[in-house]
Amino acid sequence: MIRYVLKRLLSLIATLVVASVVIFVAIEVVPGDPASYMLGLNAAPDTVQALRDELGLNASKVTRYVNWVSGMLSGDFGTSYTYRTPVSEMITERIGISGPLAIYALLLSTLIAFPAGIIAATRRGSVADVSIMGATQLGVAIPNFWFAMLLVLFFSIQLRWFSAGGFPGWDQGLLAGLKALTLPAVALALPQASILARVMRSSLLDTLGEDFIRTARAKGLTTRQTLWRHALRNALIPVLTIIGLQFSFLLAGAIIIENVFFLPGLGRLIFQAISQRDLIVVESVVMLLVFAVVLVTFLVDVAYAVVDPRLRAR
């Protein structure tokens, strides 16, 4: 088990190194000089040159890569070209919204999907199964920004339970923060929960058809005991995979929902940075997202081994 975790850790580090190189090179080949972009069209060449020096853009590529990576390792992500503020501050602020939002949405999605998937699988072909499957079909099909707007129309404008957008900041108290994130989290969770419920159902159906389920029944377990004691844990592997993928997606892919609800999250930050050629911000945020994705993959791998002893030997 320890060997398994160590091996995963090694591959995590290797992935990060490769990813950092790829990101750095990709940003390098993108056209557009941040210095001339910042100074505008009419800037004098020597002013641009001076700014390039100041930003460290004239150093060799290798030096710049090493500086970037070692800076990140010590928490220094550089200074934004556009806003002239430390990138780390901008990221911390944004992640304070995107992180909780992703976790909130994932929790909601899991809390909806598990019971729905289990009910659908254990009562296969029943009215409950058919309605749950129909609902998930709809959940996957509806664009989440449209669903978000419906939520706003109903809960904010009609009922006035939630504000229609914006974020008061965590200093206004946990409850206020969570309240502001509720509608976006629901909008994000709907398609995710639908997918997860379908995966849960089909995985559980497969497991319920296995021989060891029959063995358990022959031991005298009731159907309910068989489900809880034998089927669920075995059905969990594909579900964990999907949860891992969904978390990564939610962290960075919430940009549309962030826009609908005027949330200053990571997705919006990176979008703005790209359009303003604020390459240092783009680099850092993308690297951070890669780190989050790789970390989640690592955690999912460890979870596999906890669930399934057969994987521990690998």
Add this chain to the structure above:
Amino acid sequence: MTLLKVENLQLSIYDNPVLHDIDFQVDAGQTLGIIGESGSGKSLSALSVMQLLPKGSKATGSILFDGEELLDKTEAQMCSLRGDDIGMVFQEPMTALNPVQTIGEQVAETVFIHQQVGRKAALEIAAQTLEHVELPNSEFPLSRYPHELSGGQRQRVVIAMAIALRPRLLIADEPTTALDVTTQAQILALLKRLTSEHNMALLLITHDLGVVADIADHMVILRHGTVVDSGETGTIFKALRHPYTKALYEASGHVPERSVKHMLPEVLLDVNAVSRDYRLPRSGLFSRPDSFRAVDQVSFVIHRGENVGLVGESGCGKSTLARAILGLEKLQEGSITINGEQVLADMQMPASLRRQVQVVFQDPYGSFNPRHKVKRLVGEPFYLLDSPPAGADYDMAVTEVLESVGLAASDADKYIHEFSGGQRQRIAIARALIIKPGLIVLDEPVSALDVSIRAQILDLLAALSAQFDLSYLFISHDLTVVRSVTDRVLVMKDGRIVEQGDTEDVFSNPQHAYTNNLLDSVPVLPGADNP
């Protein structure tokens, strides 16, 4: 005293009658064998007793267990009977255990769902029970997981789960079918011991007459959901009064008629000091990975027209060797030649060589693409030819080969799901035959088939070999079958050939202790010649 009495049992699944008026009974301490081919309803009869029938089933009649009607019991009442008074063991030990729970937990579970005992006490009983089924705790601690055990060991765990609470009735559904002969003999001996020690009744379900002959006091023979013959085991075998019983008996020991050796002196396959290593996972993070030698310095030849058997237990390297001959495994040592041309692994193997050797696999259900018609499936090896037949020639070649394996030309336009297991195996043979190879590797070709179908396929193979001067490498764990269809036999153990020689010599006068052991484990049909 009669423990289980089944009378007029009728079963229908979604109004489709599958069992008709089944009657049988078994006394405490006695063993009843239920015999039948696939689809005869033997497993459904057992599941009726357990009330673990598939969805849509409706059973009528009477199943009296210790004087109580099981068909009237509620699900909750059945739950308390199952595992406590009636235990059941299934066919497939590889999948019958929960892969994510330790064997200790799984055996203990039987105890604590039926009795008010703590976890510790339940695990204590589990430990005793595992000892009882000959899995000593010193070697197999409770913390083992199923994937760390062999098939035979897993079957012992399944048996331990079934007998942990000393049930009065044990139902064993093909408990040894998936196991090697030697393991089969051990498991049967264990079941026999347990029934006599605990005065337990045993319902032994099998398709193998040899298995019941040795262990059952009474037997029931089922066909198409009806009891066709029943009685005391010795009497049934002596009288063979029902034609179906007789047919089954004859098919079980069937020896195809084979013409006197039509073998030619020409060497077709030459396997010379072949070894195959598999890399094992690294033991340390940076240590060199160890390797496991699956095939170790194996040498033999097959002449044109010769049928050679390869026997051995699972894991002995039979299939690896077969794959090496087919050019699907890289060799670490030695060489394989077919007709003097060297076999190279994977993509390097030229088509000219590939078309000289074809293969038939064990599982007729898994070895066809379900979306292709038989015409395409059978004609697939044509791509190995330089100028494959097209159009009418193609159809004619397919028709010809289908007819030579006993199918009709019209079968060419059907899909594979329209065929039974035996027919599929004929199609597999047709596919191997269509480009007239010199050698066909048959990897357990009849193991998945019922005895009567098996007899037909063996006859077909013998006839084809004589007709086309075909050589076979016939791989099987079933010694009776190998004896009936081969000229020469190789006995393999732990990657090595421990004995080889003319089939009759090896079987009647085995030289190696291992061969002897294998032969002793084969269940013998009473009255029949030795296998």
